[in-house]
Amino acid sequence: MRTSRHGLITIGALLAVLVALLAYPEWLLKNLRRDAYGANSNRAQGAVIELAQIGDEASIRTLCELFEETGDETLRELIRTLLLHHSRMLPTYPPAHAPGGPVEPVLRLGGRLLLLLDGDIPERVQEQLLVALSKRLGLPCVVEPCPVSLAGLPKNDLGAADAEMMINLVARHVVGEVGRVLIVTRRELWATGRPWTPGMAHGFGATAVLSIGALDPTRDGGPEDWERYARRLENVAVQALGHTLLRTDLDCPRAECVMHRVASPAELDALAADFCRICGPLVRDGIRRITYGATAERAPH
Numbered sequence: 001m002r003t004s005r006h007g008l009i010t011i012g013a014l015l016a017v018l019v020a021l022l023a024y025p026e027w028l029l030k031n032l033r034r035d036a037y038g039a040n041s042n043r044a045q046g047a048v049i050e051l052a053q054i055g056d057e058a059s060i061r062t063l064c065e066l067f068e069e070t071g072d073e074t075l076r077e078l079i080r081t082l083l084l085h086h087s088r089m090l091p092t093y094p095p096a097h098a099p100g101g102p103v104e105p106v107l108r109l110g111g112r113l114l115l116l117l118d119g120d121i122p123e124r125v126q127e128q129l130l131v132a133l134s135k136r137l138g139l140p141c142v143v144e145p146c147p148v149s150l151a152g153l154p155k156n157d158l159g160a161a162d163a164e165m166m167i168n169l170v171a172r173h174v175v176g177e178v179g180r181v182l183i184v185t186r187r188e189l190w191a192t193g194r195p196w197t198p199g200m201a202h203g204f205g206a207t208a209v210l211s212i213g214a215l216d217p218t219r220d221g222g223p224e225d226w227e228r229y230a231r232r233l234e235n236v237a238v239q240a241l242g243h244t245l246l247r248t249d250l251d252c253p254r255a256e257c258v259m260h261r262v263a264s265p266a267e268l269d270a271l272a273a274d275f276c277r278i279c280g281p282l283v284r285d286g287i288r289r290i291t292y293g294a295t296a297e298r299a300p301h
């Protein structure tokens with residue numbers, strides 16, 4: 001009887017230790033936010049060092065968040081070192097999913113929007129996105145070729161690529177981003193639970209994808225209509241990036257919002273261009289965090 005009680009106590013204690021260990025980075029971050037850059041900067045520094053020593057994905061993410069919030073430049077190098085170290089530990093995709101093989105991550109810090117072009121994207125489309133997105137989101141845009149081949153991603157029966165895997169794959173190559181990333185591809189996409197996927201973001205990531213192939217009005221034999229095409233590109237890109245700024249996968253229930261779910265080209269054509277009064281301030285808040293986290297001149301908080 002005594003032995004089994006001891007056994008139970010031991011198991012209970014082990015479980016408590018496990019729970020404590022799992023919650024530890026979270027607790028550290030809470031303390032950090034309280035102490036950080038205020039009354040107790042020594043303790044904040046200690047917590048940063050501890051997070052760095054834990055060095056797992058969650059700790060790195062919390063350090064990135066902290067960098068976004070505080071703009072503390074000393075965190076930048078620390079995150080960079082951790083990411084480089086961590087990327088070597090990450091499980092690699094099966095060869096078929098990573099035709100380029102493992103690539104050293106490219107660290108980009110700064111309140112920018114990075115458009116990553118997957119293959120040949122028409123100049124006109126690039127230009128439309130650059131102008132529209134810098135205007136609508138107020139973030140400076142940079143265009144670069146996608147750093148990894150997306151040809152080997154698994155496809156569904158209709159030949160559409162797995163959007164979530166695409167985002168995950170690219171996000172691994174552009175890490176530490178406090179701005180936002182938009183993959184621009186001709187490939188058709190699919191995602192679980194979505195009848196139509198012209199664009200997508202998922203989780204709390206900074207990366208979204210836009211499929212231009214799905215948006216071209218001539219795709220289903222319709223007449224050429226650049227205005228319509230341009231408006232579709234813009235709204236799907238804004239919606240996908242909006243999710244990364246709102247940090248949610250959920251679509252807005254309000255029909256008057258650009259974040260409202262669309263399930264077909266016709267619904268997209270009828271979609272409102274603006275954010276609603278709920279999403280608008282939240283998106284602006286997300287942009288502000290990116291911008292202030294990326295520059296030395298921050299608003300006081």
Ligand SMILES: [Zn+2]
Binds near residue numbers: 253257276
């Ligand atoms: Zn909304």
